[in-house]
Amino acid sequence: MSAVEIKNIVKKYSTKKxxxxxxxNISFTAERGELFxxxxxxxxxxxxxxxxLTTLLLPDSGSAALLDYDIIKDWKEIRNIVGYMPGRFSLYKDLTVEENLEFFATVFNTTIKENYELIEEIYKQLEPFKNRRAGKLSGGMKQKLALCCALIHKPKILFLDEPTTGVDPVSRKEFWEILKRLKTRGISILVSxxxxxxxxxCDRIALIQKGKILEINPPKNIISKFERNLFAVHSPEMFKxxxxxxxxxxxxxxxxxxxxxxxxxxxxxxxxVDVKKYLESAGHPKATVSNIEPTIEDCFMHLMSK
Amino acid sequence: MTNETVIKTEDLTKRFGDFTAVKKISFEVKRGEIFGFLGANGAGKTTAMKMLIGILKPTSGNAKIAGFDIYNQTEQIKKNIGYMSQKFSLYEDLTIMENVQLFAGIYGLSDDEIKQRSSELIHKLNLQNQADKLVESLPLGWKQKLAFSLAIIHNPRIVFLDEPTSGVDPITRRQFWNMIYEAASNGITVFVTTHYMDEAEYCNRITILVDGVIKALDSPAALKEKYNTSSIEDVFVLLARGAKRND
Structure with a gap:
């Protein structure tokens, strides 16, 4: 039984024009305990x-199951086993930090106390502000509260939609450290x-562009499949x-x-050496050229250009 | 890049009540320079930028933008700058051509200029066949390229870009930076914020703002040397990790 199994999902959005x-037509599988x-x-x-996958939208065709629960037939069960943090801040702005958390716990028929140990590490940073309205929190704090609310019913699978977009590099690092620790608690995580x-x-990644999957693999396999010579080139005149x-x-x-x-x-x-020779003839005597290993971004761009 | 100074700030400060969002920042930006303005969430970037574009009065300190004073010449400032943000850039329910004409009009171009520049712009972006389509039908990357072209349609002295490439695909992101280089080589000064640290490397100089204070200001190469790191991301983490504020 996989955490997520999706087969041939198609979804179109149509307006008049x-x-x-x-x-x-996307298909993939994410295993239990995986950070995908x-x-x-x-x-x-x-x-x-x-x-x-979180049963908020019906596909036009295809099927999907979370821990063998069908997303259409078993939507009620699915809503109990998933935690979802949408891309846009979706908590109640006029409720306080504590009220929001309490609300989400109650909706799922549980209490903050019952699952406190799961969110403790994250919530501790929020506790000094627990009486502040959610709308008045900073970006980083909102993100942490949203994560707590998505975790308070102890979900088996966590969906995080762009949790780090617009977040500075330091906070992004911290957020990924939290995810790593959640993973050790056995929660399957899908993150975009x-x-x-x-x-x-991530353990495995799907590179996606325009509704299609370009590649699914562990990051290091994607890198090792980049079957081209790649050079890093530098010169004082970068645009030229x-x-x-x-x-x-x-x-x-x-x-x-x-x-x-x-x-x-x-x-x-x-x-x-060949590249350097060419650059010398093109007016870059100070150019440096070195053979390097690709990054995921190189691979993504290479797959996009295909 | 030339030696002419187009942005000059001296001890620029903004307080909200007892909270100092921006604290005595001083810097100069030269004509045609690409100037990166980096900082953690809540470091004060947006507040600083709002003061520079003339829509927020400073608490103290001075600044001149394109030679105009930010206290009492804000209308002249607005005529001499362009601005684009990640969040709002274009009217989705207008066509591409309508957006072009609207922005050109807002920036005060004459009817003849509007006609000429809009046709140039549409050709340059290769959007001839799509000029009558609604902007909402364009992919994000194209919207951002169009928004940038509109922000400089009146040939401003300075263009302010607030996270222009957030969420844009990696190839379009680079095409966007080619447009920035081109604008800069035409003498437009570029003042840009970003969370992509590789983009910081494309700037002539960068500042790193931490808790409202400028912690570093130099070329990317000089900063890496000074902090003995291999990337700007490492410099950023080193300086911003101790930040007290978070938005």
Missing amino acids: TSVTAVD GLIGPDGAGKSTIFRI TPYMDEAKL LLMDLRSYSKTETCFAFGENHHLVVNDSSISA
Whole structure:
């Protein structure tokens, strides 16, 4: 029995003028206890998948089950075993921190006290503000409260829709540390994110673009399947360098990547020395070229360009 | 980049009651510079930016934007800057062309200029066949490219970008930065906030704001050397980890 098993799910949104296929025949399985990531930009279909799996939205076709409960037939059971943190802040702004938590506990027929140990670590940081209205909390605090509310009924599967979007790098790191610890408690977690660097923190990831899955694998397998030579290139004139690399006959793709440009060549015999020679002739005497291992973002962009 | 200063702040401060959101920040930005404004959630970035674009009065300190004073020349400031944010950038229920014409009109272009610039812009973005479609039908990345083009349609001295690439796919994100480079090489100063640390590397200089105070201000390379780290993310974490505030 898998935590999540989805088969051939299709979901279209139609208005009078347009029709968009948000989820285009997607199938995958997430195992129990797994931290599974849906990685993709806005519009990839991540939120739609989450809403279908949490029984908030019906698919046009296909089937899905959570711990063998069918998302259509067994929707009532599913709502008891899942915790869901939507992408948009969805708590009651005019209730206090404590009232929100109390409300969610009551809805699920439990009490804060009963499951306190599960949320203790996160809630401790909120406790000084427990009488503050949720609408008046900071972004980071809202996110932590939403996580507590999604956990208070001790769900078996947790759905987190872009919990770190718009969150600064320090808070993002802390949030992923919390997820790692929740995982050790046996909770299966599906998390979506547009930040490719977070992919490596998942057990397995699905790279999604425009409603389709580009690839599903553990992050390190996705990286090892990138069967091209990749170079990091730097020179004092980065914008000119980008243009010059793009007009190099051996270039497949070249993109800016922080302090370097990442160059994928179309010929496996090309070495860093060859690239350097070309750049010297193109007016970059100070260019540095080194062979590097790809990141998930390189892989994603490579799959997108295919 | 030239030596002409287009943004100059001196001890700029904003207090809300007994809370100091921005505390004595001073910096200068040159014409054509790409200036990255980084900080943790709640560090004071939005408050600082609101003061710089002339929609929030500072408590104390001074600043000049494109040569105009932020206390009493806010209308001139608004004519000389462009602004785009991640949250609101375009009217979804207007067509692409209607958005272009609306923004060009708001920025005070004449009818002839509106006609000429909107057709240039549509061609440049290769949106000829979609000009009559509603903006809501565009993918996010395209919306953001269009929004950026509109923020500079009146050829401002400075463009302020508030997390322009949040949630945008990695290829479009880079195309967006090409547009930023191009604008900067045409002499438009770019003032940008982002949570993507790789994008900080594309800036000429960056500041890192922690609890309302500028903790670092230099080129990405100089900051990495100073803090002896291999990435801006490490510099950021090092400086922001001790932050007391969180929004």
